[in-house]
Amino acid sequence: MAEAGRAGHPRLLVLGAGPAQLGLLEAARARDVYVIAADRDPAAPGLRLADERAIVSTEDEPAIERLARARGVAGIVSPGADWPVGVAARVAERLGLPHPLDAATATVVTSKARQRERFAAAGVPQPRSLGPAADTFPSVVKAVDRQGQRGLTLVERAEDLGPAVARAVGESRSGAWLVEELVEGPEVTVNAFSSDGELTPLTVTDRLTAEPPAFGVALAHVWPSEHDSAAAAEAARVAAAAAGVRRGPTYTQVRLGPDGPRVIELAARLGGGHDAELCEAALGVDLNGLAIDAALGRNAGDSPLLGQSPSGGACVVFLVAPAGILQAVEGLDEAASLPGIRWVRSYRTPGWRFGPLRRGADRAGAVLAVGDDRDDALARARRSAETVRFVVGADVV
Numbered sequence: 001m002a003e004a005g006r007a008g009h010p011r012l013l014v015l016g017a018g019p020a021q022l023g024l025l026e027a028a029r030a031r032d033v034y035v036i037a038a039d040r041d042p043a044a045p046g047l048r049l050a051d052e053r054a055i056v057s058t059e060d061e062p063a064i065e066r067l068a069r070a071r072g073v074a075g076i077v078s079p080g081a082d083w084p085v086g087v088a089a090r091v092a093e094r095l096g097l098p099h100p101l102d103a104a105t106a107t108v109v110t111s112k113a114r115q116r117e118r119f120a121a122a123g124v125p126q127p128r129s130l131g132p133a134a135d136t137f138p139s140v141v142k143a144v145d146r147q148g149q150r151g152l153t154l155v156e157r158a159e160d161l162g163p164a165v166a167r168a169v170g171e172s173r174s175g176a177w178l179v180e181e182l183v184e185g186p187e188v189t190v191n192a193f194s195s196d197g198e199l200t201p202l203t204v205t206d207r208l209t210a211e212p213p214a215f216g217v218a219l220a221h222v223w224p225s226e227h228d229s230a231a232a233a234e235a236a237r238v239a240a241a242a243a244g245v246r247r248g249p250t251y252t253q254v255r256l257g258p259d260g261p262r263v264i265e266l267a268a269r270l271g272g273g274h275d276a277e278l279c280e281a282a283l284g285v286d287l288n289g290l291a292i293d294a295a296l297g298r299n300a301g302d303s304p305l306l307g308q309s310p311s312g313g314a315c316v317v318f319l320v321a322p323a324g325i326l327q328a329v330e331g332l333d334e335a336a337s338l339p340g341i342r343w344v345r346s347y348r349t350p351g352w353r354f355g356p357l358r359r360g361a362d363r364a365g366a367v368l369a370v371g372d373d374r375d376d377a378l379a380r381a382r383r384s385a386e387t388v389r390f391v392v393g394a395d396v397v
């Protein structure tokens with residue numbers, strides 16, 4: 001859409017322009033929306049997709065509020081990042097903008113501790129909480145108000161509990177942390193969309209995760225799941241109801257444990273691992289578009305949750321680079337040209353310093369693939385991922 005033609009369109013403020021926001025920014029660009037993207041990093045890859053850029057932290061609530069007022073935005077959205085979900089909801093409420101979440105609900109969903117309380121009160125199945133003197137191992141320690149595996153540790157022995165708690169406290173905004181049982185078993189993500197309090201599950205994907213010390217970091221999302229999608233979707237539905245989410249997208253991580261599903265976390269937003277694009281590739285449902293419409297207070301059109309061109313299988317596989325200073329990314333075009341590959345993205349440009357893989361933000365890129373079935377999609381994505389080479393130089397300390 002021509003730049004000039006876009007100026008008259010409703011203004012959408014998108015919080016974040018990093019890898020997790022690229023899909024929504026691309027979708028907004030293809031629609032009748034004028035996009036203002038905010039990110040504190042001037043090199044954020046999504047800024048080039050916006051009509052207007054604001055170099056500001058998405059966590060700086062007063063600055064986001066000033067920006068929203070000054071630019072007369074019609075809606076605010078935080079795709080793929082948790083804390084700004086609360087910023088978006090509170091600023092929208094103060095400005096009287098339509099918004100899928102009220103501020104009180106946003107406060108619940110952006111705190112792992114408040115979610116746990118709501119889930120307990122409503123009988124939503126979840127990991128058992130262990131007290132501060134937790135003596136059950138393995139256990140999981142996490143900061144209540146962080147995401148992306150910051151401050152998250154799998155604790156296998158008693159002597160590792162203290163350091164894990166110190167890490168969680170160090171990462172937490174409030175200093176608060178929690179410790180809970182490790183739920184064994186496969187993990188799925190339920191990507192869903194709610195209207196008028198009714199949740200419709202879309203893609204249920206297998207979350208394939210890294211081994212410790214990168215505990216919990218997703219290396220692939222694969223559709224359809226090999227596991228009990230219906231049970232996971234039901235857990236996501238009761239979790240959203242307990243948290244009070246009535247409209248908009250939800251992203252719910254569910255472990256299918258020996259005693260049934262356990263809700264690890266619910267986020268009232270799009271997933272940050274290209275989940276909406278995976279949904280579109282899998283089911284033909286424009287989940288990014290649904291999230292944009294919800295943020296602008298538009299009603300979803302007729303049957304938007306019925307897909308147009310479903311695939312047999314689809315997946316996102318993340319790319320991981322060796323540690324060091326990035327010098328070049330090779331093989332991207334070839335990787336993208338292989339059968340079934342929708343796109344290949346490198347998140348970083350030369351000069352970026354990769355550390356060892358510890359959390360989601362350490363990932364280097366991603367591939368979106370479709371196939372005849374899940375295994376075909378996964379094999380194609382992996383073949384494509386192997387074609388990409390991150391050339392790194394020695395890290396100068």
Ligand SMILES: Nc1ncnc2c1ncn2[C@@H]1O[C@H](COP(=O)(O)OP(=O)(O)O)[C@@H](O)[C@H]1O
Pocket residue numbers: 127140142146147148149150152180181182183184187207209215216217253255264265
């Ligand atoms: N109690 C638990 N039992 C099993 N796995 C867990 C548990 N808590 C977290 N995980 C794993 O860690 C991942 C991230 O957990 P989460 O609580 O969402 O932290 P973050 O928001 O920092 O990513 C989950 O997707 C899951 O793989």
Ligand SMILES: [Mg+2]
Pocket residue numbers: 147148265
């Ligand atoms: Mg999480």
